[in-house]
Amino acid sequence: MxxxxxxxxxxxxxxxxxxxxxxxxxxxxxxxxxxxxxxxxxxxxxxxVPVEPHKCKCSDKNGDGKTHNHNHEKKEECCGGKGTGVNGKPCCGKGGKAPTAELPKFKKEPIVSKDDQKPKTKCCGGKGHDVKKHGEVCCGGKGHANEKKVEPVEKKKPKTKCCGGKGHDVEKHGKVCCGGKGHDDDKKEVAPTPEPIVEKQETKCCGGKGHDVKKNGKVCCGGKGHDKEKNVEIQEELKKEDNWDSLTVDFTEAFKSPNAKATKKSVKVFSKKGMTEVKATQTDNDADGLIKSAFTVSNIDLLDSDIYIFYSSLQGSSSKAGSIVQEKLREVSGLQRQPILLNLDEINDLDEYFVNVPSEKALYVMVVPSYDVDCPLDYFIQTLEENFNDHRLDKFPLRKLVGYTVLGLGDSESWPDKFCYQATKVDYWISHLGGRRIFPIGKVCMKYNGNDKIVEWANLLGDLLKDNEPILYEYDETVDNSDDDYDDNDSFDGSNDEEEGSDRDIDLEDVGGKDSNGGTRKINKNSLEVKQMIAKDSPTYKNLTKQGYKIVGSHSGVKICRWTKNELRGKGSCYKKSLFNIASSRCMELTPSLACSSKCVFCWRHGTNPVSKNWRWETDEPDFILENALAAHYSMIKQMRGVPGVIAERFINAFKVAHCALSLVGEPILYPYISKFIELLHEKKITSFLVCNAQHPESLRTIGRVTQLYVSIDASTKEELKKVDRPLYKDFWERMMECLDILRTVQSHQRTVFRLTLVKGFNMGEISSYADLVQRGEPCFIEVKGATFSGSSKDNVNSLTMQNIPYIEECKAFVERFVGELQRRGMEYEIAAEHAHSNCVLIAHRKFKIENKWHTHIDFEKFFQLLATGEPFTYMDYLQETPEWALYGNGGFAPGNVRVYRNEKKTSKNGEADDNRVHPDDLPALPVMQV
Ligand SMILES: Cc1cc2nc3c(=O)[nH]c(=O)nc-3n(C[C@H](O)[C@H](O)[C@H](O)COP(=O)(O)O)c2cc1C
Ligand code: SF4
Structure with missing residues (x-):
């Protein structure tokens, strides 16, 4: 009533x-x-007076603007006549419990968030609490100030904390301090509008224990209450950090610490001349929380540094970003030397930059994208991690740098959880290798106006170089073992999630090894995540399919080469027809590993394919690969049916693959089930031609029966091999030597071949050293082939031009000198066969010259018969005579084909006649190099 x-x-x-x-x-x-x-x-x-039912006269506007009297079941539920509910509930308007149906009334209030509607607030008991957590203002221990709860400012500021009467800052908390008397509503009304950064930032008081700015996103109040000025400063910084997406980040302010030099502790200070340590005295300034004893300070003149800008790129934006940064830094007045731009994926030996440094004033700027699929950067990150865990190396090799900074490119819209996560990894490992971060990691979303943000970042970096203020370096050995360095920046996955089990909780696992200084080194589990080698949505996949590759599963590929097509059309066969009797139209080129452990200069890959020293991807079953590879191969053959000149008989036979060239690109022997895969081939009566890069002796040792086993010998000396193959292994030469020993011993029953790919200017000099290798490996054959031109890439510092492609005469001259040297040493090798069109010549051991007739060809039927017996046999058991047309001097053009001569003589870039070389126009867009 x-x-x-x-x-x-x-x-x-x-x-x-x-x-x-x-x-x-x-x-x-x-x-x-x-x-x-x-x-x-x-x-x-x-x-x-009667208590049951409890009566309440409620002056609230119960939606109808009237005053109400109503009953409560229990008097504790009474609002005390104020018209609002208790315990955070709205007034029921009728007495008793507040019906949820009344919520729409509050929904009308724009300031009430969903969270507010949930009755989950708890009183802190007067200890002060976090608004975000409790969804309301602190009542100061006197009971909840209901009226405050409906204040618009309060609703929009759900994260403010009560300072517990110690005083706090307006800007930080979005209101004026109540001075411990409860919050002043009037003042709140004039409080600034909510800052989005405050809503996102879950600030928590450390309870006076002190905490790190970067870690917690704010300056420590030192337990004395939050300092207004510092909070304002950090607030600004956070606002900027929150805008990663738009990257309007003025890091320089954050780095200009006016008190940086003033602490009472003695810290390392690097003089302007290089990094010589000098003593500096600090006055008591720890209160700002930035300076810790572990920090080092440098006031080195950054304008005098040698700037190296490294980038890694799959689709070109990081490459462009690297150029932008280079250009912007060039504009910095006073910079002593021009910044150098380097493609990480094309660096022959990463150790030259990441174990050693190129100069004592080197400053690194790392421009890196992020991919949740495999990309070349994975190898770089893996290398940094391996270096960190390599007890043979200096513990902090990158301390020799003046400093470094990382600019990450990514897409925060499509990959919000992994936004620029690889930039974070790069930053993490460089800092763990001793690098001093001179500028905060930049993270640019490239989705919209990415380049503008890069310019902005680069300009800020330029400003920093000119800034004479000393820089506090966080890194020191005393902080080395902190397991939570990822907290220093955004979380590992790009989020600020503090949930247990989130990606940010990187568990640095003890791998048991001791570092060079006796300390225990840690490894990051996440960096060993298993990805697909070539995921369907990856740029590499698109790149490969564009070039005519069919990707099988996630790491294998097939492609039909031009010789297969040529033979179908009666236009000639590949050199393997001349040298070994392989029918090109029945040959399937396949690799079970599109990744490689080398980066040969003559390879078509131009650094875009995955590289790794070991297998680190999801693995497909061998039978799955074979079935799907055959299907893919046949689908490509089928497409040839309309091509003019296709010979019907060859076309039909092409659907019965007889040979498998396990080369194509990549390193087939990296695939862990390579022996099983070869067995499956043999079961289908498909011969196996396996080409290895002589970098995996452990696999070579255990490989089962192969029809023909190749080892690539791309150079005869350690220096040349490094230049030509750019192997990933540091002990690449020793590995190659071990492979040669295996051919001579464990695998001596196999039909072994040395494959030499001649590249002018790289590996055509040291004949005598080649002879040494032959002496060591004792191969059955030596196949010498001039490199073919695979197009060049501007990013590939070592990419070839036509000048590097030898003429057939040059190849022949090389072979003749080579054989002369072998014979001079008493080794029984002779030139046996050739395929002039491919610039290819075969040297064979004299044991294949039976009754004065070369037997370099293979009797395939015999091979399978021998295999079926299960008895041991050798290469001598399945020989076939080499036909006359294939012998050295006869050109090697297979009969039954019509040789097509070009009308126009092609010329190379320098205008030289090019008729003896394979012209780029003869090749697919990026042709297969070694078939
Ligand atoms: C398949 C694929 C995966 C990607 N994964 C991520 C990712 O995990 N995190 C991220 O921030 N950006 C991701 N991106 C966006 C790229 O990092 C971004 O486009 C970058 O600019 C590419 O640099 P690049 O052109 O130098 O290769 C991905 C892009 C593609 C195509
Ligand atoms: S040519 Fe072969 S061994 Fe060399 S990088 Fe290419 S795929 Fe690897």
């Missing part, structure tokens, strides 16, 4: 009594009625 009704009832009862009994009795009746009807209002809860 509302107040008005109660008054009417009281007057109604009192009037007739007054008329009959006079004034006194009527006054008594009025008093009694009032007690019954207004008991609670008049006497409070302690009155003797």
């Amino acid at each position: 509302d107040l008005q009704s109660k008054v009417y009832v009281a007057l109604g009862l009192a009037s007739p009594i007054y008329l009959y009994f006079g004034g006194r009795l009527s006054i008594l009746v009025v008093i009694w009625t009032s007690v019954v009807l207004f008991g609670k209002e008049i006497f409070g809860n302690g009155g003797e």
Whole structure:
């Protein structure tokens, strides 16, 4: 009953009594009625008037603007007549529990978030609490200030914390300090509008224990309450950090620490001349929380540094970003030397930069994208990690740098959880290798206006170079073993999630090894994540398919080469027809590993394919690969049916693959089930021609029966091999030597071939050293082939031009000198066969010259018969005579084909006649090099 009704009832009862009994009795009746009807209002809860049901006179606008009287089941549920509910609930308007159906009333309030509607707040008991956590303002221990809760500012500022009466900052908390007396509403009304950064930043008080700015996103108050000025400063910084997406980040302010030199502890200070340590005295300035004893300070003149900008790129944006940074830094006045731009993926030996450094003033700028699929950067990160865990190396090799910074490119919209995660990894490992971060990691979303943000970042970096303020370096050996360095920046996955088990909780696992200084080194588990080698949505996949490769599963590939097509059309076969009797139209080129452990200069890959020293990807089953590879191969053959000149008989036979060239690109022997795969080939009566890069002796040793086993010998000396193959292994030469020993011993029953790919200017000099290798490996054959031109890439510092492609005469001259040297040493090798069109010549051991006739060809039927017996056999058991046309001097053009001569003579870049070389126009866009 509302107040008005109660008054009417009281007057109604009192009037007739007054008329009959006079004034006194009527006054008594009025008093009694009032007690019954207004008991609670008049006497409070302690009155003797009825308690059940509890009555409440509620002055609230219950949506209808009227005053209400209502009952509560229990008096604790009463709002005390204020018109609001208790325990954070709205007023029920009727007494009793607040019905949830009334929530729409609050939804009208734009300031009420979903969180506010959930009755999950708990009183902190006067200890002060976090708004974000509790969803309301602190009541100061006096009970919840309900009116405050509906204040717009309060609702929009759900994260403010009560300072517990110690005073706090307006800007940080979005309101004026209440001075410990409870929050002043008036002041709150004039509080600034909510900052998005505050909403995102889950600041927590450390409880006076002190914490790190970067880690917690703010300056420590030192337990004395938050310092206004510092908070404002950091707030600004956070605002900027929050704008990673748009990268309007003025890092320079964050780095200009006016008190940096003033602490009482003695810290390392590097003089302007190089990195000589000098003593510096610090005054007491620890209060700003930035300076720790572990920090080092450098005031080296960055303008005098040698800047190296490294980039890694799959689709070109990081390459462009690297150029932008280079250009912007060039504009920095006072910079002593021009910045150097380097493609990480083309660096022959990463150790030259990441174990040693190129100069004592080197400053590295790392421009890196992120890919959640395999990309060349994976190898770089793996290398940094391996270096960190390599006890043979200096513990902090990158301390020799003046400093470094990382610019990450990514896409925060499509990969919000992994935004620029690889940039974070690069930053992490460089800092762990001793690098000093001179500028915060930049993270640019390239989705919209990425290049503008890069320019901005580069300009800020340029400003920093000119800035004379000393720089506090976080890194020192004393902080080396902190396991939470990822916290220093964004979380590992790009989020600030503090949930347990989130990616950020990087568990640095003890791998048991001791570092060079006796300390235990840690390894990061996440960096060993297993990816697909060539994921379907990866740029590498697109790149390969564009070039005509069919990707099988996630790491294998097939492609039909031009010789297969040529033979189908009766236009000639490949050199393997001349040298070994392989029918090109029935040959499938396949690799079970598109990744390689080398980066040969003559390889078509130009650094875009995965590289690795070992297998680190998801693995497909061998039978899956074979079935799908055959299907893919046949689908490509099928496409040839409409091509003019296709010979029907050859076309039909092409659907019965007889040979498998396990070369194509990549390193087939990297695939862990290579022996099983070869067995499956043999079961299908498909011969196996396996080409290895002589870098995996452990696999070569255990490889099963192969029809023909190749080892690539791309150079005869250690220096040349490094230049030509750019192997990933540091002990590449020793590995090659071990492979040669294996051919001579363990695998001596196999039909072994040395494959030499001649590249002018790289590996055509040292004949005598080649002879040494032959002496060591004792191969059955030596196949010498001029490199073919695979196009060049501007990023590939070692990419070849036509000048590096030898003529057939040059190849022949080389072979003749080579054989002369072998014979001079008493080794029984001779030139046996050739395929002039491919610039290819075969040297064979004299044991294949039976009754004065060369037997370099293979009897395939015999091979399978021998295999079926299960008995041991050797290469001598499945020989076939080499036909006349294939012998050296006869050109090697297979009969049954019509040789096509070009009308126009092609010329190379320098205008020289090019008729003896394979012209680029003869080749697919990026042709297969070694078939
Ligand atoms: C297959 C694929 C995966 C990607 N994964 C991520 C990722 O995990 N995190 C991220 O921030 N960006 C990711 N990106 C976006 C790229 O990092 C971004 O486009 C970058 O600019 C590419 O640099 P690049 O052109 O130098 O290769 C991915 C892009 C592609 C195509
Ligand atoms: S040519 Fe072969 S061994 Fe060399 S990088 Fe290419 S795939 Fe690897």
